[in-house]
Amino acid sequence: MRIVVYPGSFDPITFGHIDLVRRGMRISDLLIVAVLANPNKKPLFTVDERVAQVKSALKGFKRVKVMSFDGLTVKFLRKVSGTVILRGLRAVSDFEFEFQMALMNRKLDPGAETVYLMPAEQFTYLSSRAIKEIVQFGGDVTGFVPAHVKKALERKLRTTNLVR
Ligand code: ADP
Numbered sequence: 001m002r003i004v005v006y007p008g009s010f011d012p013i014t015f016g017h018i019d020l021v022r023r024g025m026r027i028s029d030l031l032i033v034a035v036l037a038n039p040n041k042k043p044l045f046t047v048d049e050r051v052a053q054v055k056s057a058l059k060g061f062k063r064v065k066v067m068s069f070d071g072l073t074v075k076f077l078r079k080v081s082g083t084v085i086l087r088g089l090r091a092v093s094d095f096e097f098e099f100q101m102a103l104m105n106r107k108l109d110p111g112a113e114t115v116y117l118m119p120a121e122q123f124t125y126l127s128s129r130a131i132k133e134i135v136q137f138g139g140d141v142t143g144f145v146p147a148h149v150k151k152a153l154e155r156k157l158r159t160t161n162l163v164r
Pocket of ligand 1: 009010088089124125127
């Protein structure tokens, strides 16, 4: 059984992430979307909010599980008996950071293999950060995120004016 872990901040989940989950399912028996708590990154949404949003966005997806984690991805991978880390590559600009992280994770755990998938073209410019900025400045993010995420963003950004 191939267990693939797709780690990330998902602050919040976008259609780009969902596209990657669909693709990841084709190379896994079980795909675990692992939401990184990481308070150092000062996410807009709490980890519980992000997990709930991801669960709701992926409702009906068979063979997909949503969990939160903290600390090293390779440790989490071992804990859930996974062997593959899934990450997305949108543009060359993602490459340098991702390359470094993949090699570091391989060093930490030679049993961990990182696989990169490219989203559909229309999602290559989508990032959680851009979504937060668009909402903050009154733009419409329909078509970029699920409706429940759009609502949550508008609610949250009405009371917080800082995009992190
Ligand atoms: P992180 O803080 O770990 O980068 P993100 O939630 O921003 O967390 O991203 C998690 C993973 O999903 C990363 O591998 C990122 O490249 C990928 N990703 C984010 N947005 C997209 C997108 N629009 N298309 C494909 N992959 C994406």
